[in-house]
Structure formats: C-alpha cells, structure tokens
Amino acid sequence: GQNIDQPTEMTATEGAIVQINCTYQTSGFNGLFWYQQHAGEAPTFLSYNVLDGLEEKGRFSSFLSRSKGYSYLLLKELQMKDSASYLCAVMDSNYQLIWGAGTKLIIKP
Amino acid sequence: DGGITQSPKYLFRKEGQNVTLSCEQNLNHDAMYWYRQDPGQGLRLIYYSQIVNDFQKGDIAEGYSVSREKKESFPLTVTSAQKNPTAFYLCASSTPGLVSGELFFGEGSRLTVL
Numbered sequence: 001g002q003n004i005d006q007p008t009e010m011t012a013t014e015g016a017i018v019q020i021n022c023t024y025q026t027s028g029f030n031g032l033f034w035y036q037q038h039a040g041e042a043p044t045f046l047s048y049n050v051l052d053g054l055e056e057k058g059r060f061s062s063f064l065s066r067s068k069g070y071s072y073l074l075l076k077e078l079q080m081k082d083s084a085s086y087l088c089a090v091m092d093s094n095y096q097l098i099w100g101a102g103t104k105l106i107i108k109p
Numbered sequence: 110d111g112g113i114t115q116s117p118k119y120l121f122r123k124e125g126q127n128v129t130l131s132c133e134q135n136l137n138h139d140a141m142y143w144y145r146q147d148p149g150q151g152l153r154l155i156y157y158s159q160i161v162n163d164f165q166k167g168d169i170a171e172g173y174s175v176s177r178e179k180k181e182s183f184p185l186t187v188t189s190a191q192k193n194p195t196a197f198y199l200c201a202s203s204t205p206g207l208v209s210g211e212l213f214f215g216e217g218s219r220l221t222v223l
Contacts, residue, residue, distance in 0.1 A: 004151060035212075042199060042214035043152075087152070097212075099151030 002026045004100035006088050011106045012078055020073045020086050020103045028093020034062050034073045035087040037102065043087055046073070075105075083107045111136045115200050115215035122187075122194070122222050130185045130218045132200035140204065141183040142212070145169060146197040155198075158183055187220060195222045 003025045012018040024032070031050040035043035049055055049064035049071060061074040073086055085102040092098055113134040122128045134141065143155040154167030158177040172191025177183055183202075187194045197219050201212040 008149075040217075040219075042216050043212075044214070045211045048211070089152075096154070097152075099153075101149055101151045 002090075002092060002098045004088055004090060004098055006086075006100040006103045008101070009104045009106065011108060012075075014078055014080060014107055014109050016078050017074065017076050018078060018105065020075070020088075020105065022071045022073070022088035022100060024069050024071070024088070024090045024098070024100075026090045026092045026098055029066060030091040030093065030095060032062075032064055032071050033089045033091070033097070034060075034071075035089065037085045037087060039084070046086075078107050080107050080109070113200060113202055113213055113215035115198075115218050118216065118218060120218060120220045122220060124222055125189045127186055127188050128220065130187070130198055130200075130220070132183045132185065132215055133181055134183075134200075134202045134213070134215075135181060136202055136213060137180070138202035138204060138213070139180070140202060141177070142201045142203075143167075143173070143175065143183070143185045144199045144201065146199060146217075152199065155185065194220055196220060 005023045033048050034046040036046050037043040047062040054063045059076045064071045085104045087102045088100040089097045116131045140159045142157040144152040153169050155173050156175040158164035161180050164175050164177050174186045197217050199217050200215040203212050
C-alpha cells in the first residue's frame with residue numbers, strides 16, 4: 001500500500017528553527033509537495049520538490065532524497081503565525097496525490 | 110481576484126437527507142477536485158474532473174455524486190447513502206496534470222449530521 005508518515009505534533013519556540021520530516025512509500029514518484037493549513041482554513045501551497053536536494057524560499061526550505069523516500073520542511077526564524085498544520089503529499093505514478101495526516105506545529109513565545 | 114468559492118461554510122443535516130456543496134472557481138482551471146478531511150487523517154479524494162462533462166471517482170466516492178456541466182462549477186452532493194458524512198470538505202482546482210504541483214483550495218465546507 002501507499003503510505004506517507006509525518007509526526008503528529010511538534011512544538012517549537014518563536015525565533016527558533018524547526019524541521020518537519022516526511023517519509024513516503026508510494027507506487028512511483030512524480031514529486032513531493034508541502035502545504036500549510038491554519039486551523040479551519042484551506043491548505044496553501046508551500047513547495048514542490050521533484051529532484052534531490054534543497055529548495056529554499058525565504059524562511060522556508062524543503063529537502064528531498066528520493067533514494068531514501070524522505071523529505072523535510074525547514075522553517076527558520078519562527079513566528080507565531082507559523083502555528084499551523086503542515087501537510088506532506090506525494091504524487092504517484094498515476095499523477096494522484098497521496099496525503100500525509102499532517103503535522104501540527106505549535107509555536108510558543 | 111481569482112479564486113475558489115465554496116458554500117455554505119457550515120451545514121447541518123439530518124440523517125437521511127441529501128445535501129449539495131457548491132464549488133465555483135474563476136481561475137480558468139480545467140481540473141477540479143473534492144477532498145474530505147477528517148481529524149488525524151490525510152486528505153482523501155472523493156471525485157475529480159479534468160474536463161467539462163467528465164469526472165472520475167476517487168478513493169472514497171461511495172455515497173457521493175458530482176456534476177461538471179460548466180468549467181467554473183463542480184458541486185458535490187452528499188447522499189443519504191454516505192454512512193459517516195460529518196467532515197470538512199475541500200474543493201480544489203489546478204492546471205491539468207498538476208505540473209507545477211499547486212492545488213488551489215477553497216475555504217472548505219464543514220458538514221455536521223445531527
């Protein structure tokens with residue numbers, strides 16, 4: 001079966017750095033996506049990785065290792081508004097998105 | 110501003126009733142999707158449509174129906190056959206093939222069955 005694993009919840013301090021991991025086992029691979037979802041709101045797109053390596057976008061970076069079936073989302077200089085759930089999704093060989101359950105990130109002052 | 114509009118935001122239904130959730134987009138996207146989100150689970154695909162007058166079942170289509178008569182609109186009907194319909198429903202759209210990987214989501218509709 002296809003599976004995406006992420007930690008359920010993480011806590012970090014304002015101004016610090018946090019890394020959210022995602023491991024996957026899917027039928028084929030056509031890219032990995034990270035979305036941010038604030039409570040009760042719609043998910044919004046953060047990043048897309050299809051080749052190995054690090055993609056940096058401001059305070060957020062996303063890393064992919066296809067051989068290890070592994071990705072992480074790195075958030076720097078954490079702000080209170082970063083408190084949200086972070087969803088990892090993988091596009092399989094049929095171009096369907098397989099979603100992880102999401103990681104709830106709690107930022108403390 | 111372009112975007113996706115879902116309505117209603119909150120909906121209460123009695124058991125045995127059908128309800129229809131509206132989804133309208135003005136992004137000129139060909140592809141549209143309906144997802145269901147439950148606590149502790151990933152998004153699950155109910156139905157998707159890549160072109161007008163055509164749609165395909167997703168992973169959990171039983172108890173749901175859709176139509177795609179216009180490019181802008183993709184309504185979802187939750188029928189009485191859906192055994193556990195209480196959930197958060199998300200509509201999304203994209204360019205075909207998700208080449209850029211970006212799905213645009215509506216604000217969601219929260220359905221509660223009383």
